[in-house]
Amino acid sequence: xxxxxxxxxxxxxxxxxxxxxxxALCLSVxxxxxxxxxxxxxxxxxxxxxxxxxxxxxxxxxxxxxxxxAAMLLRILASLKFTVSQALLSSALAVAIGLPAxxxxxxxxxxxxxxxxxxxxxxxxxxxxxxxxAFVLFYGRQGTLNSFLMGAFGLKNPPxxxxxxxxxxxxxxxxxxxxxxxxxxxxxxxxxxxxxxEAATLLGAGPFRVFRTVTLPRLSGAILxxxxxxxxxxxxxxxxxxTFGGIGGTSLEVELYRAARSSLDFRMAGAIAIAETVPALLxxxxxxxxxxRLSADTEGTRPPRPRLAPHGFTERLALAGYLAxxxxxxxxxxxxxxxxxxxxxxxxxTSIRGHSLGLGQWMLLLSRSNFAPAVVNTVRxxxxxxxxxxxxxVAYALAEDAFRDAFPRERSPLALRVAPLAPLAVSSVALxxxxxxxxxxxxxxxxxxxxxAMAWPFAWTQVRSSLDRIPQSxxxxxxxxxxxxxxxxxxxxxxxASRGIVSxxxxxxxxxxxxxSLPLVLSMGKFENLPLLxxxxxxxxxxSEACACTVVLALICGVVFFAMDSGGKAEGExx
Amino acid sequence: xxxxFLRAALIVCFAVVLxxxxxxxxxxxxxxxxxxxxxxxxxxDWGPAPELAKRFEAKTGYRATFVSCGDAAQVLSxxxxxxxxxEGDVLVGIDNNLIAAAxxxxxxxxxxxxxxxxxxAEEIRLADDWLLTPYDYGYFxxxxxxxxxxxxxxxxxxxxxxxxxxxxxxxxxxxSTPGTGFLAWTVAIYGKDYRxxxxxLKGSILTMAPGWDSGYxxxxxxxxxxxxxxxxxxxxxxxxxKTDRYKALIFPEGHIAQxxxxxxxxxxxxxxxxxxxxxxxxxxxxxxxxxxTQWMYPVSETVTLPDSFSAAPMxxxxxxxxxxxxxxxxxxxxxxxxK
Numbered sequence: 001x002x003x004x005x006x007x008x009x010x011x012x013x014x015x016x017x018x019x020x021x022x023x024a025l026c027l028s029v030x031x032x033x034x035x036x037x038x039x040x041x042x043x044x045x046x047x048x049x050x051x052x053x054x055x056x057x058x059x060x061x062x063x064x065x066x067x068x069x070a071a072m073l074l075r076i077l078a079s080l081k082f083t084v085s086q087a088l089l090s091s092a093l094a095v096a097i098g099l100p101a102x103x104x105x106x107x108x109x110x111x112x113x114x115x116x117x118x119x120x121x122x123x124x125x126x127x128x129x130x131x132x133x134a135f136v137l138f139y140g141r142q143g144t145l146n147s148f149l150m151g152a153f154g155l156k157n158p159p160x161x162x163x164x165x166x167x168x169x170x171x172x173x174x175x176x177x178x179x180x181x182x183x184x185x186x187x188x189x190x191x192x193x194x195x196x197x198e199a200a201t202l203l204g205a206g207p208f209r210v211f212r213t214v215t216l217p218r219l220s221g222a223i224l225x226x227x228x229x230x231x232x233x234x235x236x237x238x239x240x241x242x243t244f245g246g247i248g249g250t251s252l253e254v255e256l257y258r259a260a261r262s263s264l265d266f267r268m269a270g271a272i273a274i275a276e277t278v279p280a281l282l283x284x285x286x287x288x289x290x291x292x293r294l295s296a297d298t299e300g301t302r303p304p305r306p307r308l309a310p311h312g313f314t315e316r317l318a319l320a321g322y323l324a325x326x327x328x329x330x331x332x333x334x335x336x337x338x339x340x341x342x343x344x345x346x347x348x349x350t351s352i353r354g355h356s357l358g359l360g361q362w363m364l365l366l367s368r369s370n371f372a373p374a375v376v377n378t379v380r381x382x383x384x385x386x387x388x389x390x391x392x393x394v395a396y397a398l399a400e401d402a403f404r405d406a407f408p409r410e411r412s413p414l415a416l417r418v419a420p421l422a423p424l425a426v427s428s429v430a431l432x433x434x435x436x437x438x439x440x441x442x443x444x445x446x447x448x449x450x451x452x453a454m455a456w457p458f459a460w461t462q463v464r465s466s467l468d469r470i471p472q473s474x475x476x477x478x479x480x481x482x483x484x485x486x487x488x489x490x491x492x493x494x495x496x497a498s499r500g501i502v503s504x505x506x507x508x509x510x511x512x513x514x515x516x517s518l519p520l521v522l523s524m525g526k527f528e529n530l531p532l533l534x535x536x537x538x539x540x541x542x543x544s545e546a547c548a549c550t551v552v553l554a555l556i557c558g559v560v561f562f563a564m565d566s567g568g569k570a571e572g573e574x575x
Numbered sequence: 576x577x578x579x580f581l582r583a584a585l586i587v588c589f590a591v592v593l594x595x596x597x598x599x600x601x602x603x604x605x606x607x608x609x610x611x612x613x614x615x616x617x618x619x620d621w622g623p624a625p626e627l628a629k630r631f632e633a634k635t636g637y638r639a640t641f642v643s644c645g646d647a648a649q650v651l652s653x654x655x656x657x658x659x660x661x662e663g664d665v666l667v668g669i670d671n672n673l674i675a676a677a678x679x680x681x682x683x684x685x686x687x688x689x690x691x692x693x694x695x696a697e698e699i700r701l702a703d704d705w706l707l708t709p710y711d712y713g714y715f716x717x718x719x720x721x722x723x724x725x726x727x728x729x730x731x732x733x734x735x736x737x738x739x740x741x742x743x744x745x746x747x748x749x750x751s752t753p754g755t756g757f758l759a760w761t762v763a764i765y766g767k768d769y770r771x772x773x774x775x776l777k778g779s780i781l782t783m784a785p786g787w788d789s790g791y792x793x794x795x796x797x798x799x800x801x802x803x804x805x806x807x808x809x810x811x812x813x814x815x816x817k818t819d820r821y822k823a824l825i826f827p828e829g830h831i832a833q834x835x836x837x838x839x840x841x842x843x844x845x846x847x848x849x850x851x852x853x854x855x856x857x858x859x860x861x862x863x864x865x866x867x868t869q870w871m872y873p874v875s876e877t878v879t880l881p882d883s884f885s886a887a888p889m890x891x892x893x894x895x896x897x898x899x900x901x902x903x904x905x906x907x908x909x910x911x912x913x914k
Contacts, residue, residue, distance in 0.1 A: 242784065258750065264648065535615070539616050539787070540616050
């Protein structure tokens with residue numbers, strides 16, 4: 001009797017969870033689709049309608065003559081080529097840096113491992129404006145690295161000058177985004193079955209051959225899905241590209257910004273939004289075709305393997321070298337922000353480039369009456385966002401699986417496979433523009449919706465890649481042993497994917513916590529959160545305080561990632 | 576054990592946040608209230624809005640709610656989108672670059688404040704019909720870091736010299752007001768030849784930042800000794816950081832002024848209160864709030880400027896240029912740089 005009651009209770013809980021998941025999914029999808037459609041429909045708005053293209057009479061010298069627009073088109077095409085190539089190289093670099101990190105984090109135990117994993121969430125919440133500042137503080141002409149090299153070798157000119165170039169964009173993007181690869185890949189890597197690698201080794205394959213022929217194919221799904229996230233992120237990158245990308249260059253994102261935000265030519269903005277989304281969607285389609293083919297034979301999951309201490313001199317050397325590399329290129333710029341937050345701008349002392357160090361800016365920030373509300377609001381919005389987008393991601397992934405089970409022979413329709421990444425194929429300027437049209441006076445509720453739509457593709461990638469690890473045999477066994485398919489999902493598949501789910505929540509939290517653009521677009525009146533505060537501080541000469549604010553934001557996200565990782569691991573271990 | 580505790584703590588946090596609710600609260604609408612759309616830094620804690628609202632209410636009994644719309648262009652775009660049913664009563668922050676767009680959008684209606692003729696000097700007026708009334712103004716200038724080892728340039732032409740190679744931080748005129756201001760400056764001085772000036776200037780530009788914040792951030796991080804900003808920027812550093820390290824350079828050929836205006840929204844629901852606010856903004860009571868919050872000059876000349884404004888040099892010559900001409904110059908100047 002007791003057993004039946006428990007089963008009934010369980011079923012009830014499960015169905016509640018399904019309902020919640022479905023609601024979250026609907027919310028996330030609608031919060032993307034409606035504003036996107038609204039911003040695109042502006043492109044077709046009748047000129048005499050409610051929205052007149054104000055810009056025609058002002059800034060829009062562009063359309064004055066046919067010759068001008070042809071030149072404009074050529075420039076836009078050139079910029080599209082530039083955008084695609086920088087995004088491709090940036091994601092390649094992110095993979096190149098993220099893969100070794102994924103290996104060490106998944107397979108080796110070393111001091112600083114947990115810290116590296118937690119810190120890897122930080123870039124998601126650091127606004128791009130601060131990222132450019134971080135890279136300049138570290139690599140800039142007067143930056144830490146150049147000052148050091150000039151002092152050490154008695155040079156007159158800064159030796160490192162790559163920053164304001166194509167290479168500068170790629171390096172900033174690569175280092176800013178490698179954590180996405182690291183997190184996605186390592187959670188798959190630590191669960192790869194050991195037998196095959198051991199078999200290959202017994203057959204005489206060297207470690208690199210084992211990696212190339214056995215491990216890499218199994219990781220390819222995770223690598224590809226994280227790379228496509230990075231690609232889309234870089235494709236729509238705006239501030240980093242403008243600051244480092246050489247002068248006078250244009251990009252669709254800049255033109256879109258200009259049309260939507262300064263010449264107020266809403267039709268033009270809609271047209272550019274479409275022009276930008278098409279190539280991005282093509283990439284997503286390409287990815288989903290490739291991803292399907294690759295993931296077919298890459299499933300397989302095990303409880304996490306015990307992590308070994310690095311063995312052998314070469315490996316220790318490689319690990320030390322890699323950590324030094326990460327410290328220099330990734331932690332260096334981030335730490336520069338920490339140092340900058342202690343800089344008290346003053347002419348009186350000269351300890352750090354004519355400034356002195358002190359707690360002054362921190363005291364100012366902490367004593368601001370809106371600081372505590374900003375922290376509270378950041379968390380209050382980020383937590384529901386994390387919850388909604390993770391629920392949506394899990395619901396979508398399970399629905400995909402159900403579809404596969406129902407039609408095992410058919411490939412799932414393209415639309416189903418592309419849908420979860422579609423929100424990333426639309427520029428945030430365009431989405432914000434759509435939201436601005438829909439909700440002229442937003443509130444925190446709209447903000448949560450808008451950010452969930454933005455975050456759930458990241459969440460889905462995390463959930464999907466860990467669900468894909470589960471072999472068909474395990475799923476079949478689970479279905480046989482459970483009373484229902486639903487039960488099998490809740491008892492077996494979701495616990496096996498716990499790392500990915502936890503990671504999804506952490507990702508979404510960080511994305512929401514670091515976003516200043518949607519709160520601004522939604523004109524939320526008195527609302528204050530950390531990214532907004534940061535944006536306002538930097539917009540009014542208060543850079544050290546803005547950096548202090550970034551540090552607070554980074555700490556919050558770091559702690560969330562740390563806590564989530566601990567939670568995920570505990571859950572994963574008793575599976 | 577620790578992990579479990581952390582997890583439990585997180586779940587509790589989730590629940591608290593979720594059920595704590597996150598809905599915004601709108602204040603009620605009544606005859607004594609009005610809504611003012613402004614750009615973000617106007618509304619910020621250290622901006623003028625909080626103090627202005629306090630003084631305005633004390634004086635007139637009207638309660639002003641300031642709504643931040645992002646930047647000034649977004650103030651206008653918000654009003655344009657709401658043209659059929661305006662929510663805002665006053666737009667604040669529309670400057671000389673945006674006035675043509677504001678006129679074309681047809682969201683404002685002229686209102687001449689009572690003291691307009693007396694308070695607002697002729698040179699800084701934005702519109703003959705008082706579609707917009709300026710409340711403050713400033714001059715764009717190159718700001719120089721005196722801790723660097725270079726000689727300050729003495730003119731726009733000096734900036735093109737090889738000794739200033741990669742020493743100048745500009746902002747993109749497509750996305751930033753000071754960026755447009757610098758372009759306007761070159762158009763005012765070089766007229767039709769502005770393209771060849773940009774050609775000569777190209778080598779001196781380190782980067783064109785997307786906005787003032789990132790550009791000025793690079794400058795104060797020591798990345799380059801010259802940046803486009805305002806003549807009043809050194810006053811900020813003197814007042815808040817007690818340093819005179821940063822100097823605004825006065826060029827004899829003259830400087831471009833930026834005047835920021837406010838306007839009455841067409842069909843405003845609280846037109847009477849809105850007019851009272853625009854009147855109030857020209858009183859010295861309101862004007863005296865502006866220097867230390869906006870870091871701009873108040874339009875009223877009877878306001879005593881704070882001591883730190885001694886660090887803000889006054890241009891000898893004010894230049895003006897048609898805003899249509901400036902926006903027509905954006906594409907050509909950019910393509911000169913892109914080559």
